[in-house]
Amino acid sequence: MDITALSEVLDQIEDRALVHHGYTDYMRDYEVVVHMTADPRTGIPPAHLRYLFRYCVEARCETSLEPWLWKESLDDRLIDHGTAEGLDGYVWGVKWQNVERIRVLPTSDTAHRWARELGIDFHAVRIELNAHDLSLVFSDLEITELPGDWEK
Numbered sequence: 001m002d003i004t005a006l007s008e009v010l011d012q013i014e015d016r017a018l019v020h021h022g023y024t025d026y027m028r029d030y031e032v033v034v035h036m037t038a039d040p041r042t043g044i045p046p047a048h049l050r051y052l053f054r055y056c057v058e059a060r061c062e063t064s065l066e067p068w069l070w071k072e073s074l075d076d077r078l079i080d081h082g083t084a085e086g087l088d089g090y091v092w093g094v095k096w097q098n099v100e101r102i103r104v105l106p107t108s109d110t111a112h113r114w115a116r117e118l119g120i121d122f123h124a125v126r127i128e129l130n131a132h133d134l135s136l137v138f139s140d141l142e143i144t145e146l147p148g149d150w151e152k
Contacts, residue, residue, distance in 0.1 A: 001141060003104050006123060009141065010051075010102045017096040018129055019048070020152040023059065030056035030136055032127070033152065035096065048146040055139035057114050057122070064133050065090060090131065097129040110137045 001009075013034045020033040030053040038044035063070065073089035081093035105111075108124035115122045120139050127134040 001121075001123075003106060003123065006125075006141065007104045009143065010104065010125065013049075013051070013099050014102055016099050018099050018127075019096045021061075021134060023056070024052075028056070029054050030059050030138065032134075033146065033150075034099065048150045050142075050144050050146050052142040052144070053125070053136050053138035053140075054142060055118075055120075055122075056136055058110055058135070058137035060135040062133055063131065064129065065131055092131075097131050099127060100130055101128040102126070108137065114139075 013032075013036075016037075017035040018032060019035050021031065023030055032051040032053070034049050034051065035046060036049055037046045065073070069090055073092070075087060075089060077083040077087060078089050079092045081091060081095070084091040084093050103126055105124040105126060108122075111122040111124045114137065118139075122137055122139050125134075125136045125138070127136070
């Protein structure tokens with residue numbers, strides 16, 4: 001997949017709800033699950049799409065929250081939406097993050113090195129969420145719709 005096509009596909013998940021991310025259970029590929037919705041007037045039903053970053057050789061996740069907000073967000077009642085009401089801090093219990101920005105990084109030493117070593121294309125992507133920043137280096141992307149009863 002070329003960088004232009006990859007960028008166009010990934011642009012579709014900006015301002016959407018990321019509900020899960022992490023390595024698959026077989027630990028080679030990295031998955032990002034996004035809840036996609038449309039204006040109800042369109043008649044398009046909501047769906048969970050799985051973005052499978054295949055041959056993911058690097059996945060970095062770090063917080064995008066400032067230390068002062070982390071300090072206010074240590075209370076375990078904030079990990080459950082039902083017990084977080086009225087508390088100050090980041091409510092982890094909403095169980096989703098907004099995809100603020102996603103971009104393909106056109107130059108990545110890591111992607112270039114892996115492409116040279118394996119003889120296949122590699123790409124680097126940065127996904128900026130409201131609580132985390134994800135950086136992935138991978139070779140290919142598969143997108144599938146998950147069943148309606150999908151739950152992680």
